Amino acid sequence: METFLEEVNKKIHGVPLQACYHCRKCTAGCPAASYMEFNPNKVIKMIQNGQKDKVLSSSTIWLCLSCETCITRCPNQVDIARMMDVLRQMAIEEGRAAKEANVLKFHEAFLSSIKFGGRVHEMLMTVHYKLKSGDFFSDVDIAPSMFLKGKLSLLPPRTKDLKSVRNIFEKTQSKS
């Protein structure tokens, strides 16, 4: 059976995580490290140790901002940003509850908006997110001024060949 490390390495499709010698440059440069349960380099060690449950259930993978500072500065080109993507995707594929649930709910609302119109409609997407997350009151103070300034349009934008966009979702999702 494939170990957790082998599984992650295969999906990263680049330099294997074993190349990390824990210089901690990734963690030093990570703008979200201080909010994370485990620092980026510690996640690598945990993957090597086979601690799959702990890693995929951690807040760390959802607090990564994908700013790509880690891969930019890694002396061994270990793609930690891609690793975080892979870990999130694995957590989703396995149907695990995201420790930072609203982060995933926001992504889902965003993708629904693309599926709906081919392009994202910010207002519908926000309403959808609020319904999913139950976070009804944040930013309600900003919304009216955005609307008055014409930043929030009422009509959702549309890609004409919507079928081709929905087809992308169907086919890439059936694969996994």
Place this chain on the structure above:
Amino acid sequence: MKVSYYPGCSLHGMGKEYDQSMKAVSRALNIELKEIDDWSCCGASAAHNTNFDLSVALPARNLIAAEKDAMDVMVPCAACFNRFKMAEHHLKADKDLKARVEGVLGAKYQGGISIRNPIDVIYNEIGMDALAAKVVKPMAGLKPVSYYGCLLLRPPEVCQFENYENPFMLDKIMGTIGADVKNWSYKTDCCGGSLSVSKTAIVVEMCDKLMAAAKEAGANCVVTACPMCMANLEMRPSANMKMPVFYFTELISLALGLPGSKETFKTHLTDPQPLLNQLRLV
């Protein structure tokens, strides 16, 4: 020059000031824009966070559409630019993926056109001499810090932007239109945009840190080329930390005296008009 143009969802929504000023500046600098036919969303962070093939196929649909026009594609939004470059990178590096994505889209990806952002196009194709020659209103008194953020630069071997730890093109452009650009150490730091809605408390701290650094550098405004950074830096800093944020194209438009250049300032969430009035730039 003529380029394909991919505005992306933001430039037709929250970032409409970027679209408006980009079009005005392009016209003035003889960059002819041909919008990609029937484009769709690039998937942004939501796609690559959740499904790898989706994150490549969504931008690939637009790249293939752009290839029909056989011109380089200019992508002003830093987030879309990043996803386009990432898709190109993966499609060229991974044959199996390319075959899968082409199967999903029912079309071939040739990989023959370059993906460019307007900072690069204006700096390298138009050039600073040509830009300087068109300036009618130098931005005297404006002290911006250039904020490049993440998505134009990283990862460096994918984005191929100059000097990814200390970029200068945007600084040079601002200097050319007469602004007193301030140097600072946060040009490429992350503002937290991707968690702006879902983890706001963290992002407030990140934005406050950036604004404090900008003030310490002596800046009176921030200049960006990213609609995510713009929305985030306008909305998220604490009330006492806010300062005006501009798309770089808005300031070029103003310096070139282009029609409608003052209109985009009216729709900002942090009103830049008091500063511009005080400096007699509008």
